[in-house]
Amino acid sequence: MCGIVGLLIRDPAWEPELGALVAPMLSAMGDRGFDSTGIAIYRDADPGRCRVTVHRRPGLAWSAVTTALDAGVGPGTSLVSDGDIGALSSPAPLERVLSLLAGLAPAVVVAGFGHAVEVIKDTGNAAAVCTRYHVDRRQGYIALGHTRMATESAVTAVHSHPFVPAADLCLVHNGSFSNHATVRRRLEADGWTFDSDNDSEVAARYIASRLAQGDDLAEAVRWLTKELDGFFTLAISTADSLAVVRDPISCKPAVVAETASYVAVASEYRALATLPRIEDARVFEPSPEEIYLWTR
Amino acid sequence: MDEVGREARGPATAPAAGSDQVILSCAELPTREINGALRALPDGTSVVITEPRGRHNLAVGLTNHLDLTIAGNSGYFTGGLSEGPDITVDGFVGWSVGENLMGGTIRVRGSASQSAGSSAHGGLIAIEGGASLRAGISLKGGTVAIGGDAGAMCAFMAQAGIILIGGDAGPGLGDSLYEAVIYVGGSLHGLGADAQIEELNDDDVLAVKRLVELTGFDHIDPGNVKRVASARTLYHFDSANFAAY
Numbered sequence: 001m002c003g004i005v006g007l008l009i010r011d012p013a014w015e016p017e018l019g020a021l022v023a024p025m026l027s028a029m030g031d032r033g034f035d036s037t038g039i040a041i042y043r044d045a046d047p048g049r050c051r052v053t054v055h056r057r058p059g060l061a062w063s064a065v066t067t068a069l070d071a072g073v074g075p076g077t078s079l080v081s082d083g084d085i086g087a088l089s090s091p092a093p094l095e096r097v098l099s100l101l102a103g104l105a106p107a108v109v110v111a112g113f114g115h116a117v118e119v120i121k122d123t124g125n126a127a128a129v130c131t132r133y134h135v136d137r138r139q140g141y142i143a144l145g146h147t148r149m150a151t152e153s154a155v156t157a158v159h160s161h162p163f164v165p166a167a168d169l170c171l172v173h174n175g176s177f178s179n180h181a182t183v184r185r186r187l188e189a190d191g192w193t194f195d196s197d198n199d200s201e202v203a204a205r206y207i208a209s210r211l212a213q214g215d216d217l218a219e220a221v222r223w224l225t226k227e228l229d230g231f232f233t234l235a236i237s238t239a240d241s242l243a244v245v246r247d248p249i250s251c252k253p254a255v256v257a258e259t260a261s262y263v264a265v266a267s268e269y270r271a272l273a274t275l276p277r278i279e280d281a282r283v284f285e286p287s288p289e290e291i292y293l294w295t296r
Numbered sequence: 297m298d299e300v301g302r303e304a305r306g307p308a309t310a311p312a313a314g315s316d317q318v319i320l321s322c323a324e325l326p327t328r329e330i331n332g333a334l335r336a337l338p339d340g341t342s343v344v345i346t347e348p349r350g351r352h353n354l355a356v357g358l359t360n361h362l363d364l365t366i367a368g369n370s371g372y373f374t375g376g377l378s379e380g381p382d383i384t385v386d387g388f389v390g391w392s393v394g395e396n397l398m399g400g401t402i403r404v405r406g407s408a409s410q411s412a413g414s415s416a417h418g419g420l421i422a423i424e425g426g427a428s429l430r431a432g433i434s435l436k437g438g439t440v441a442i443g444g445d446a447g448a449m450c451a452f453m454a455q456a457g458i459i460l461i462g463g464d465a466g467p468g469l470g471d472s473l474y475e476a477v478i479y480v481g482g483s484l485h486g487l488g489a490d491a492q493i494e495e496l497n498d499d500d501v502l503a504v505k506r507l508v509e510l511t512g513f514d515h516i517d518p519g520n521v522k523r524v525a526s527a528r529t530l531y532h533f534d535s536a537n538f539a540a541y
């Protein structure tokens with residue numbers, strides 16, 4: 001199965017409540033996939049600073065990460081840790097920070113990066129991961145979450161959704177792709193590298209490759225529906241947008257609730273039922289192959 | 297799935313004071329307890345399920361004749377497998393409302409998600425709003441009446457029974473039909489393989505008239521619907537038809 005949740009806040013007054021609103025949504029989808037859970041949270045960027053979320057190998061001292069970064073880019077990088085996940089904020093260029101962190105692999109693994117996004121993902125069911133990483137306390141304007149029932153690749157934090165193929169770009173997937181190996185080979189030939197052997201990561205890299213060629217998000221998603229074959233409900237977020245698309249057969253569910261204050265998407269209505277004023281929302285199912293895109 | 301392992305304790309609540317109506321709250325009871333309590337009620341009982349909030353598997357497998365209302369939006373498989381109760385959902389429903397229904401009625405005041413009435417052998421599923429993809433898939437003798445529009449691939453491989461669509465029918469209507477018959481009040485957006493539009497006869501008009509009376513879908517004019525049924529060219533494999541499969 002797998003579960004998807006997404007929430008885009010339209011009324012800034014709700015931004016402090018983003019985590020409190022999305023944690024019950026994610027937990028409600030916990031029984032659609034309890035192998036692993038992930039969530040991307042977007043909050044306003046700090047001018048001149050990038051954000052990178054990392055996992056450390058248990059036992060590694062966080063000071064090993066900050067020392068390496070200070071040595072590489074100079075002082076000024078901050079780290080807020082929550083268990084084995086650390087949120088880095090640095091005045092250094094994002095590419096430089098990522099390159100230094102790559103040198104610390106596999107003791108340190110990058111979960112997400114950009115200027116607005118933080119990504120929490122780990123093995124375990126939704127309620128446990130939400131509690132472990134205090135998801136309900138997070139603030140921001142977009143959240144994109146996933147509960148995974150693994151079908152085609154290993155259960156690790158790296159194989160968990162969301163996948164982050166480019167700065168502030170996240171993708172979650174319910175379904176399976178049948179031609180992912182073909183598309184992967186093509187992307188690899190074009191120089192794209194992968195973090196895992198997961199089929200959904202191919203979709204994420206594919207979107208990133210289209211955006212890198214100059215497509216806007218809707219156009220990139222349109223190309224994905226032509227090039228990737230399989231079953232999918234996909235939700236994709238950028239620093240200012242949330243997009244949803246389903247395959248032509250639409251065997252994988254999705255429900256949208258739209259109000260003046262927020263747009264929410266989930267695999268099932270159960271996940272939306274806890275949202276404020278849901279009874280006044282316009283609730284609908286995304287039509288097959290139609291691309292839905294909401295901007296902040 | 298969310299309540300696996302909980303022990304059913306039988307009827308969980310007494311009729312409300314001064315009334316014979318039984319109230320079961322999803323906010324207080326797991327699904328198995330609700331369904332266990334429903335099964336234990338005598339025929340003729342009026343019962344309300346409150347705060348469903350999209351809960352799956354409500355009122356499934358019932359054989360007693362209850363007058364049952366679900367007061368809100370219900371989840372997957374609502375009323376499925378039942379043969380007896382008259383169920384009203386005051387809201388919308390998730391996937392597969394009335395799946396494998398054997399008898400009784402299910403009325404949905406709102407819309408229905410995918411696969412409404414799939415494999416229903418008997419009974420009536422009346423949806424006042426629209427129905428999403430694959431309504432009436434593999435229908436086996438039940439009746440699915442949709443007041444609004446039907447999504448793509450409605451009646452796929454339906455074997456017996458009637459599907460009435462008050463609004464428009466999406467693409468691929470009646471693909472690989474067997475003996476089920478479809479009536480469409482609105483416009484068609486493409487037929488599936490082996491489905492064809494047929495002449496409407498007096499029996500058809502009478503059948504639709506009865507259904508309109510039963511459902512109250514009086515925006516449907518029984519004399520002015522399109523009848524869609526199987527062309528019966530795909531029943532047995534014939535290499536000449538290969539391209540049509």
